[in-house]
Amino acid sequence: xxxxxxxxxxxxxxxxxxxxxxxxxxxxxxxxxxxxxxxxxxxxxxxxxxxxxxxxxxxxxxxxxxxxxxxxxxxxxxxxxxxxxxxxxxxxxxxxxxxxxxxxxxxxxxxxxxxxxxxxxxxxxxxxxxxxxxxxxxxxxxxxxxxxxxxxxxxxxxxxxxxxxxxxxxxxxxxxxxxxxxxxxxxxxxxxxxxxxxxxxxxxxxxxxxxxxxxxxxxxxxxxxxxxxxxxxxxxxxxxxxxx
Amino acid sequence: xxxxxxxxxxxxxxxxxxxxxxxxxxxxxxxxxxxxxxxxxxxxxxxxxxxxxxxxxxxxxxxxxxxxxxxxxxxxxxxxxxxxxxxxxxxxxxxxxxxxxxxxxxxxxxxxxxxxxxxxxxxxxxxxxxxxxxxxxxxxxxxxxxxxxxxxxxxxxxxxxxxxxxxxxxxxxxxxxxxxxxxxxxxxxxxxxxxxxxxxxxxxxxxxxxxxxxxxxx
Numbered sequence: 001x002x003x004x005x006x007x008x009x010x011x012x013x014x015x016x017x018x019x020x021x022x023x024x025x026x027x028x029x030x031x032x033x034x035x036x037x038x039x040x041x042x043x044x045x046x047x048x049x050x051x052x053x054x055x056x057x058x059x060x061x062x063x064x065x066x067x068x069x070x071x072x073x074x075x076x077x078x079x080x081x082x083x084x085x086x087x088x089x090x091x092x093x094x095x096x097x098x099x100x101x102x103x104x105x106x107x108x109x110x111x112x113x114x115x116x117x118x119x120x121x122x123x124x125x126x127x128x129x130x131x132x133x134x135x136x137x138x139x140x141x142x143x144x145x146x147x148x149x150x151x152x153x154x155x156x157x158x159x160x161x162x163x164x165x166x167x168x169x170x171x172x173x174x175x176x177x178x179x180x181x182x183x184x185x186x187x188x189x190x191x192x193x194x195x196x197x198x199x200x201x202x203x204x205x206x207x208x209x210x211x212x213x214x215x216x217x218x219x220x221x222x223x224x225x226x227x228x229x230x231x232x233x234x235x236x237x238x239x240x241x242x243x244x
Numbered sequence: 245x246x247x248x249x250x251x252x253x254x255x256x257x258x259x260x261x262x263x264x265x266x267x268x269x270x271x272x273x274x275x276x277x278x279x280x281x282x283x284x285x286x287x288x289x290x291x292x293x294x295x296x297x298x299x300x301x302x303x304x305x306x307x308x309x310x311x312x313x314x315x316x317x318x319x320x321x322x323x324x325x326x327x328x329x330x331x332x333x334x335x336x337x338x339x340x341x342x343x344x345x346x347x348x349x350x351x352x353x354x355x356x357x358x359x360x361x362x363x364x365x366x367x368x369x370x371x372x373x374x375x376x377x378x379x380x381x382x383x384x385x386x387x388x389x390x391x392x393x394x395x396x397x398x399x400x401x402x403x404x405x406x407x408x409x410x411x412x413x414x415x416x417x418x419x420x421x422x423x424x425x426x427x428x429x430x431x432x433x434x435x436x437x438x439x440x441x442x443x444x445x446x447x448x449x450x451x452x453x454x455x456x457x458x459x460x461x462x
């Protein structure tokens with residue numbers, strides 16, 4: 001836990017990630033590719049859904065990540081507001097586009113999966129709709145970062161937006177349940193239910209999820225490093241302009 | 245604080261735009277709908293609750309940047325921020341003034357426009373009630389969005405991108421109540437949910453908006 005507070009010093013963060021990133025990246029590549037290959041080529045077809053079940057290994061992890069990345073942004077935004085932890089704010093900024101892409105992947109794979117299963121690419125189903133809304137929140141968040149010049153003001157305002165946005169994203173999530181009955185099945189990956197998917201699908205799915213998590217960690221560390229370097233570059237340019 | 249409310253109200257009425265603009269926009273939108281979907285009374289009756297609610301939403305959005313932008317430009321927002329009343333109170337009063345100048349006229353005008361769209365007879369009561377409950381939430385959420393973008397040069401477009409997703413729950417429950425009311429179903433649950441959203445927005449968002457303004461003025 002202590003290392004998170006030490007990371008408030010960008011130099012320590014850079015030094016640590018410089019050493020750890022190659023390991024994490026290789027691990028992410030192995031688990032990610034391994035999970036997907038296992039899922040795609042070494043699992044039997046589902047007896048009802050046939051080969052279309054394969055897209056499950058992309059759809060479910062990306063959908064989980066889409067939500068979890070917003071939660072991570074919420075946590076990092078809170079850390080920034082409370083402790084003025086600069087790396088934390090930059091990590092939130094770095095995570096947003098990844099989250100938006102994950103949401104897009106979930107929406108697209110869902111559309112491809114939905115065609116053979118439900119006979120339609122798009123249905124105004126509560127879960128689909130709430131993901132579309134989530135995508136809008138990501139876009140708004142990124143747009144606000146881009147619109148403000150002063151980096152500290154931008155970090156403050158986007159953090160406030162992230163907090164309020166989380167509440168409203170949650171509200172929308174339950175509001176759309178009222179608005180329309182959906183096609184989605186209930187949760188099939190919970191730990192305590194008997195109605196879980198069979199083990200043959202469960203283990204590769206677990207590996208694919210772990211692969212997505214590791215991939216996200218790799219990307220967010222990389223992007224945060226880029227943000228820090230950009231910030232340093234700005235500081236250098238500013239200094240040169242001042243010295244003339 | 246009461247005086248601030250009066251100041252904003254008189255400014256809204258006298259300085260043109262704010263008061264009539266939202267209503268005019270609402271009217272034009274409702275006029276455009278039959279041209280877009282055809283004048284068939286049955287079709288119109290089906291989509292009337294949604295159109296009226298979306299119209300109210302957009303009419304509200306249209307006047308949002310007036311809440312803080314003008315005061316920010318001429319510097320009176322700095323004075324208000326240093327005034328002896330808390331900034332949260334200033335935000336609440338300004339949102340309230342926005343509601344009185346745009347939300348309340350919409351509530352009054354909505355039945356007439358519902359008539360134009362062949363809204364089902366049983367739904368009028370619920371249309372008025374949901375608009376009365378829901379439009380304060382629109383004003384307060386909008387005040388938060390306006391506070392976020394107050395220092396920006398071209399904040400208007402960005403603000404609609406930020407505010408409209410936040411409007412979604414209010415819209416869903418509002419239109420749902422009217423739709424259920426038109427079909428004669430029970431409306432209690434969505435109505436309670438909407439009242440909850442409004443109460444929460446009015447109670448909490450002034451704090452978020454005041455925090456955003458403090459950051460922008462720093």
